[in-house]
């Protein structure tokens with residue numbers, strides 16, 4: 001078995017791994033994840049049997065899409081993939097979201113559980129009450145020349161500096177909106193195609209009401225569509241989503257190896273994805 005750097009030629013086999021797990025990723029989702037980061041693949045007799053992707057976002061890095069094919073599990077492949085990724089990420093503070101199956105492996109590698117994220121989704125969005133902006137607030141499309149500013153806001157929420165991700169969202173997101181308050185940007189959110197339908201995230205702003213205003217705006221017009229939002233279990237958005245018919249379906253464990261980030265005035269109410277955070 002060899003561990004090799006992942007490239008586009010591995011994408012079909014990697015996508016097949018998530019399909020076997022009934023994870024929702026489209027091939028495009030894999031492609032975007034790899035384009036924004038790096039990965040390692042486990043190859044045995046010419047066949048891809050495992051993957052681990054990681055993203056360097058400044059001082060912090062995130063890891064995800066850690067998968068070993070059913071038939072190859074329990075033989076140390078997951079550990080070797082992770083150890084290769086950890087060696088490449090030396091010096092970074094690390095964050096990931098663990099499935100029940102992955103948690104034991106990550107604990108053995110020094111990751112510590114600090115909380116949970118919650119996955120909310122609905123197959124067909126029902127019409128619902130929307131939260132309107134206040135008189136001092138204004139919603140509008142984000143502009144490309146605001147990418148640096150939006151990346152700064154995001155880094156205050158979770159410590160990750162992701163200008164390349166923000167820039168890519170101008171091309172890939174269906175909608176990319178900002179919430180202005182007293183004429184300055186108080187937060188932003190994206191509506192993207194992902195998995196079985198649409199995903200909303202990142203969602204970055206100061207408080208829960210602002211998050212509801214941003215999400216409400218992006219839900220407008222999505223009645224009948226599959227919608228998914230991954231959010232921090234402690235931030236309070238989950239209860240409102242559930243009351244809006246977007247139910248919780250999973251709660252992966254939030255784990256850090258290194259210093260957990262303390263938010264500085266901004267919060268991440270929605271993740272880009274469970275893998276990228």
Ligand SMILES: CC(C)(COP(=O)(O)OP(=O)(O)OC[C@H]1O[C@@H](n2cnc3c(N)ncnc32)[C@H](O)[C@@H]1OP(=O)(O)O)[C@@H](O)C(=O)NCCC(=O)NCCS
Pocket residue numbers: 021065066067068069072073074075076077078079080097098099100101102103104105106108
């Ligand atoms: C999680 C996963 C990647 C582990 O890969 P693997 O190749 O089977 O794991 P390994 O054989 O390398 O095991 C590594 C270590 O973790 C331990 N471990 C693995 N799964 C475990 C579990 N569910 N609970 C506790 N410990 C576990 C093993 O005992 C082993 O310990 P050791 O090295 O001290 O002997 C694999 O089970 C998988 O693909 N699962 C489905 C997808 C998934 O949930 N991925 C995690 C996403 S966050």
